[in-house]
Amino acid sequence: MQSFKAVQAVDGAIVAPLARGYKKGLPRPIRRGIHNFLDHVQEPIVFLNYLLQLKPGKAAETLGRFAINSTIGLAGVVDVAKKKPFNLPHRPNSLANTLGYYGVGPGPYLFLPIIGPTTVRDLFGLTVDRLVLPTTVGAPFNKAYYTIPTSVLSALDYRVAFDDRLSEIQNSADSYAASRKHYLDRRKAEIDRLHSPKWRALHVPPAQPPMLEQPPVSQPVPALSPTNLPAPAGEQALGEGAQAQPAH
Secondary structure, X not given: OHHHHHHHHHHHHHHHHHHHHHHHHOOHHHHHHHHHHHHHOOHHHHHHHHHHOOOHHHHHHHHHHHHXXXXXXXXXXXXXXXXXXXXXXXXXXXXXXXXXXXXXXXXXXXXXXXXXXXXXXXXXXXXXXXXXXXXXOOOOOOOHHHHHHHHHHHHHHHHHHOHHHHXXXXXXOOHHHHHHHHHHHHHHHHHHOOOOXXXXXXXXXXXXXXXXXXXXXXXXXXXXXXXXXXXXXXXOOOOOOOOOOOOO
């Protein structure tokens, strides 16, 4: 709880102003290009995890997307693959998703400096994912001149994307509880979407009907509908960004 309060204070004093300056200072096409590149460098991780989940079709689509955007997409800055005739959108995936797919529970909820909300499972998966490219490819992924700028840009990209949502959480009566519920519900929805429609029909409760009235900001904010947000570290970003795609 103390960590949560400290991170919230730093966010309000430093991160949020920087993110808003980033949004105002850079034209949308440039921010979109940065966002596309950050998604692009995660595609090998996405590919490997689809293989681990025994989804060769999705793995092949990810590999094709990576090849297209690496070439005619100018190293991923332009997301050519998501457009016609390719129709290959970015699908976030991670080792934490793979573990959840095979039934590994999230474990205790954590709120850590720099990383923010996570769980033991997600923290372990994130750590392994971040080691894949530096250990298998090497430079530039293991060099500070690459890792520091991309980490900063990724944090700003994420913060801009969810500025409104984070403001709602911070203004709720119990911002820690609202943040925890939002994160855990979102992660569960992301992992559930990896399963087949038949599996989801048996294991996922039907969605609740929409509320007739919105709760006042003095009450905890209900969890975000599971249609955007990636997994930490690499999940969808940029406020104008795309939604996650359902599994087939």
